[in-house]
Amino acid sequence: MKNKLFPAILLCTFLFTSCTGEKSMNKVIDESLAFSARQYTLMAEALNNKPDLLPRTIDESGTLVTSNSGWWTSGFFPGSLWYLYEYSKDDKFKDAAIQMTSRIENEKNNTGTHDLGFMLYCSFGNGFRLTGDQNYKDVMLTGARSLSTRFRPNIGCIQSWGSRKGWQCPVIIDNMMNLEFLMWAFKQTGDSSFYKIAVTHSDTTIKNHFRPDFSTWHVVSYDTIRGKVEAKQTAQGAADGSAWSRGQSWGLYGYTVMYRETGLQRYLDQAEHIADYLINHPNLPEDKIPYWDYNAPGIPDAKKDASASAIMASALIELSGYAGKEKGIQYLNVAEKQLRSLSSPAYLAKEGENGNFILKHSVGSLPAKSEVDVPLTYADYYYIEALLRYKKLLK
Numbered sequence: 001m002k003n004k005l006f007p008a009i010l011l012c013t014f015l016f017t018s019c020t021g022e023k024s025m026n027k028v029i030d031e032s033l034a035f036s037a038r039q040y041t042l043m044a045e046a047l048n049n050k051p052d053l054l055p056r057t058i059d060e061s062g063t064l065v066t067s068n069s070g071w072w073t074s075g076f077f078p079g080s081l082w083y084l085y086e087y088s089k090d091d092k093f094k095d096a097a098i099q100m101t102s103r104i105e106n107e108k109n110n111t112g113t114h115d116l117g118f119m120l121y122c123s124f125g126n127g128f129r130l131t132g133d134q135n136y137k138d139v140m141l142t143g144a145r146s147l148s149t150r151f152r153p154n155i156g157c158i159q160s161w162g163s164r165k166g167w168q169c170p171v172i173i174d175n176m177m178n179l180e181f182l183m184w185a186f187k188q189t190g191d192s193s194f195y196k197i198a199v200t201h202s203d204t205t206i207k208n209h210f211r212p213d214f215s216t217w218h219v220v221s222y223d224t225i226r227g228k229v230e231a232k233q234t235a236q237g238a239a240d241g242s243a244w245s246r247g248q249s250w251g252l253y254g255y256t257v258m259y260r261e262t263g264l265q266r267y268l269d270q271a272e273h274i275a276d277y278l279i280n281h282p283n284l285p286e287d288k289i290p291y292w293d294y295n296a297p298g299i300p301d302a303k304k305d306a307s308a309s310a311i312m313a314s315a316l317i318e319l320s321g322y323a324g325k326e327k328g329i330q331y332l333n334v335a336e337k338q339l340r341s342l343s344s345p346a347y348l349a350k351e352g353e354n355g356n357f358i359l360k361h362s363v364g365s366l367p368a369k370s371e372v373d374v375p376l377t378y379a380d381y382y383y384i385e386a387l388l389r390y391k392k393l394l395k
Helices: 006-020 025-047 076-088 091-102 105-109 116-131 134-148 173-189 192-209 245-262 265-279 306-319 325-342 377-393
Strands: 054-058 064-067 169-172 219-222 229-233 362-365 370-374
Touching (some): 025 091, 025 325, 025 377, 054 076, 054 377, 076 091, 076 377, 105 134, 134 173, 173 192, 192 245, 265 325, 306 325
Antiparallel strands (some): 054 064, 169 219, 362 370
């Protein structure tokens, strides 16, 4: 799915930038990536003598909070290091990425989570892409088979969490993000079961997760016997019927990837519907950094979520190349505004502060009062990814 519209899109963007006198995107991106490299050099040094630990966030005192490999965000820091190695060609990032990636290998046999794409594909996947290390490939294929065990054929989805009161088989929109991992495994092995699981999950999610306006529920739970929907609710949003911001971004990113990987028009249509809903939402702030929920109480004083914006920006940059010219320009302009906002002092940390994370002001789960208005490792990952994606357009 090669993007043939970028020259026209970027010409419009260049002309707009020239007229407004803003800093060029080339300069914004180069400065932001250079800062990210310096900040994550400090992070890697801080973790060098803490075997098996990976960064997660900071606590109220500003102290680094870490996790072991089993936490769902474990793959993002190694993945960011691989991205910084790709950007800088500096072997210190490669060495650090190898070290941090190795801390997650045992998760390849984990059949108790749907998050193996986050954990393994972001880390080992980027490592394999950049080095061709066959051990990385073997780890990922084992992990893809582990993830496949969570597919429920009578439902048509990969089960996210374990059963609990009112939820026999909960499936969350986040799960769309792990399908790229299965599509990679299909292309590596030719095993069509990976493809069928990814496509079936995507199709079932279109059918049951999305509302008429193309916002998404967070959790859809299924009856394990009949395979029918039993509940549509939220765990991290403001209300069952609200549009939890990061969940909307997961959906946008997931269907953009599924179009790239399959070429199926229905996935491009879905991605564009989601994008149009988000960029035209009346509660999307001027700086294009969403509130933690598009229907959050207290807007405009509600917390912002930089992670939702970083994921959305990265997805919009890719989607801009698949959409028609008019929409492509619109999508890229929103992504540019998001990257400019995230790269401003309002969201970008000061060097050596913020627990050595890059971005400030993300929200993990406000209803659970967990990780509210703090840095998050996945916000940094998708921010770096978005910067690199935009940088490639400027070459």
